[in-house]
Amino acid sequence: MATDTDSGYIDSFGQVSRTTGTVFRYLLLAATMFGIVTLAVLLVYVANDAIRPLTADPGWHLTFFLTLVVPAAVVGGYLARRNVPALKLGGMVVGMLAVFLMFSGGVAIVFVDIVPPLTGLSYVVALLVPAALVVVLTKYEQRISFTLRVAATGAAFVLSLVGVPGYFHSIPEIVRQLPVVPADWVILTLVLGGVAAVAVGQYVARIREDTTAGLAAGASALLLTGLAAVVGPTLGVDANAAAVVTSVAFVPTLAYAGGAAVTRERERIGLLLAAVVVVGSLVGAAAVDVFGFAGPQSWVDWQFLTSAHSGTAENAGLYPAIGGSILLMATVAALSFPLGVGAAVYLEEYAPDNAFTRFIDVNISNLAGVPSVVYGLLGLGVFVTYLGQPTGTVLIGGATLALLILPIVIISSREAIRAVPSDMRQASYGMGATRWQTVKNVVLPEAFPGILTGTILALGRAIGETAPLIMIGAPNVLFNLPTELTSKVSAMPLQVYAWSSLFASEDFYTKAVPAGVVVLLAVLLAMNSIAIVLRNKFESES
Structure with missing residues (x-):
């Protein structure tokens, strides 16, 4: 039986020393902190070489400090003292928008440059046809044997995607040979915007427990994607890029923020932090452009992300x-x-x-x-x-x-x-x-x-x-x-x-x-x- 002294004897375990355990715990903590600090210093060193923040004009730093850092710090500090769950919600929305914006660039690379929009549409149609057959077979699964359902499902996907050489074309080939096809931004709106609309519709229907509300939310998401593609060129943004970014980044983030505002009444004040960060970033960008303040001469810029290798x-x-x-x-x-x-x-x-x-x-x-x-x-x-x-x-x-x-x-x-x-x-x-x-x-x-x-x-x-x-x-x-x-x-x-x-x-x-x-x-x-x-x-x- 252990005692209240610094050490005691427990059967089958030998001598137990609280002092040794405490020292060992702090040694582990020190080793962990040393590793974290070393890694952080290395990352800061690399990021400084890549982004070069000190090359920006002092006015650039001051502008974003006043429009972004100060308001975000004030709102974040208030929420940290009064409502930590709301602070987590606001940080979640900001992080969600940042990550989805990053991934929207990858989606744009795949569905615009690697896979032509018409090809993507043709394969989506080719997958929807057998998927509809699968839904029908599942509905009547009690009347159809398992072997027959597996065979019919496999045959449907193979015939839809590959066809039968010499007899009839696959669905992707038929779609690509149509005499009239919609513009690329329309296809991206239908494909990517449609996927986002379905996800948003299901999310809203679940949190509101109302199918009609879900249908309205899905239609609104699809309409927002199409509207962004139409308005984008007037703002200097490519229509295809606008459709991709809206469907992948803006629509899911807005849906999540809207759902949180409806279902989490106590934490929804945290959305103020997200609004301050977004608005502060936009206001700061507009201000430095008006005043002509030069930003950091970063090597991670649009040219670096959109160019191939070079000898220099x-x-x-x-x-x-x-x-x-x-x-x-x-x-x-x-x-x-x-x-x-x-x-x-x-x-x-x-x-x-x-x-x-x-x-x-x-x-x-x-x-x-x-x-x-x-x-x-x-x-x-x-x-x-x-x-x-x-x-x-x-x-x-x-x-x-x-x-x-x-x-x-x-x-x-x-x-x-x-x-x-x-x-x-x-x-x-x-x-x-x-x-x-x-x-x-x-x-x-x-x-x-x-x-x-x-x-x-x-x-x-x-x-x-x-x-x-x-x-x-x-x-x-x-x-x-x-x-x-x-x-x-x-x-x-x-x-x-x-x-x-x-x-x-x-x-x-x-x-x-x-x-x-x-x-x-x-x-x-x-x-x-x-x-x-x-x-x-x-x-x-x-």
Whole structure:
């Protein structure tokens, strides 16, 4: 039995010293703080080289200090003292707008430059047709055998997307051959704005418990996207870009803020902080333009984000690498998510507990710690040498990175599935559900937040990898965006590596390299922030 003295003796544990425990705790705290401070200093040093804030006119700093920093500090300080949940809501809205604006740029790259809008529309139509058939089959699933439903669903998607060569065209081919097609901004409004409208409509219908309100909100979201595309050119903004940014960034943020204003009466004053930040930024930008104050001579500017590589650091850009990273992540997600979640479901819900499954468990855990360069060699040996595929393409790069993060996805998915209470499974079985119905309707919906969080964090690791891409022969420098899965692809970390090695010079070290690092870190932080927000949101609801 322990005593109140500094140390005591507990059976089977030996001597326990509170002093030793306290010292150990503070040593851990000191080590943690040392690591955090060191990393922060390094990031500040890199960000200073990339953004160069001290090169701005003093009037520029003073203007934004008065229009943005002071009002935001006053409102934030008031909320921090009186209503912390409201402060969190305001910060959430600001962060949501910033992250979605960043991702809207990636969506614009994919649906404007990589995939032509008409091609995107044709594939959306080709997916909607079999999806409607799936809904009909699901409605009558009690009258149709499972085998027939699977066969009909698979045939519908194959015929819609591929067609039958020599007999009839696929739906994408038919749509692209129409004599009259709408303008690109109309297509983007229908496709991206339609997706945003459906999401907003469902969100409003859920919080208001009114289908009519949801339909009105969805129609308003679609109308806002179309209006932005029409008005954008008069303000100097491309119609396609206006449609993308509005549907991806502004519509979801406005919907979330509006929903919070309606359902969270005590915290909705926090929206004042978001309004102060947005209005202060716009007023500050207009003021510095009127007074002619020069801003920072940052290397992370529009030219850097929209230009290809150049022999000079001043003209070097990251655009093809950004597009390549987006396509790689889309391929990685498409390959790793279903395989990883499927493997996790089998191992947790179906696999027997025997020596073979325990052997698989040990190997999955070991594979999660294998260096990334080994996966690059694996991709080179399997996909390039054995299967004879061309080196450095989107498909081979995505498949190699998918192998890299697959063990992580499996482990995180298994943990999420294992966290579902067994009582929920037993209750489902007690209602007469089969094992598959229990997994589909109980286990996976409950575990989905954890699965999604783990997948996003794994994708964050994949997007920063360089060694696997080097091993499979991805080009260090690319001057054009990849447009197909068989196109050569580069990526942001690979481009930064090229600038720091193949084009090593003082200019690249102090200009292009820091700018590329800042962009890559911004993307990583945005992805990780989404994972953290999703985890906290679902944990608070559970």
